[in-house]
Amino acid sequence: MSKYKCVIFDCDGVLVDSEPLSNQVMVDMTNELGANIDLDYAYQHFKGNSLENCISQIDQLINGDIPSSFQEEYRERSFVKFKKEIQPVEGILDVIKNLSIPFCVASSGPENKIKLNLELTGLLSYFESNIFSCYAIQKWKPDPAVFLWAAETMGFQPKDCVVIEDSPIGVNAAIAGGFDVCGFTAHDYRDELKQNATSTFDSMINLPKLL
Incomplete structure (x- = not known):
């Protein structure tokens, strides 16, 4: 029997291998x-x-101004790349198929990106009505708002949920919201997640036993 009542997955790097x-x-x-x-x-x-935060950082790296079309072009070029190359995170489908408790996805990306990548990787049908985007509430991690919204909508308290994250910003957002958080370390090259995450794992094969 699970010690949690609900699992809240991040999307990029946890469900879909989109980060590279x-x-x-x-x-x-x-x-x-x-x-x-x-x-x-x-x-x-x-x-x-x-x-928006990434663009602000880029602004400090270049001489001159960032083109006003940067964000739109980034979305277009990344969507093209997703359609050609994106894959589900190895082992995630087996995890989802065998979950016996409710689950959802809460991501910093816009909803159309979340849905596109889940559809391309064969995962959309598992999350169709349980997708929570920071863009819908205009609050981004490390603010815990998207996780709190997801938990409330799913019908649970933060203490009853576990968040699955792969970035320090996401881990910190979950902790700030009062959630336990499992840090997925497959691409945690700087070994940053274990200092704040409730637990860590490096393969989806190992996730079920943490739940």
Whole structure:
């Protein structure tokens, strides 16, 4: 029997393996504006952040102003890349199929991005009516608002839920909301999650026993 009553999944890097794709687009576009960053830099500074926060950081890296079309172009280019290359996180489908308690997804991305990536990876049918986007409430992690909204809508208190996250920003948001949080460390290259997460795991095979 699970010690939790509800699981709240982050999307990028937890359900879908989108982080290498979206961050590479961000690196390419930033370097086209005169910066000189790599994927490791993007993981360190952009992962888990709102797009607006990323753009603010990029503004400090380049000479001149960011084009007003940057955000729209980023969405277009990343969506093209998703459609060609995105895959589900290894093992996540088995986890979801075998969950015996309610679950949902709460992400910093816009709802159309969440739905696109879940559809492309065969996961959308499991989350269809339980998708919570920061864009809907205009509050982004590390503010815990999206997790609190998800828990309340699902009918549970934070203490009854566990959040699955892969970024320090997401982990901190969950902790701030009063949630237990399992940190997924498969791409935690700087070993940052274990200092605040309730527990950590490096493969989806190991997640069920934490629930």
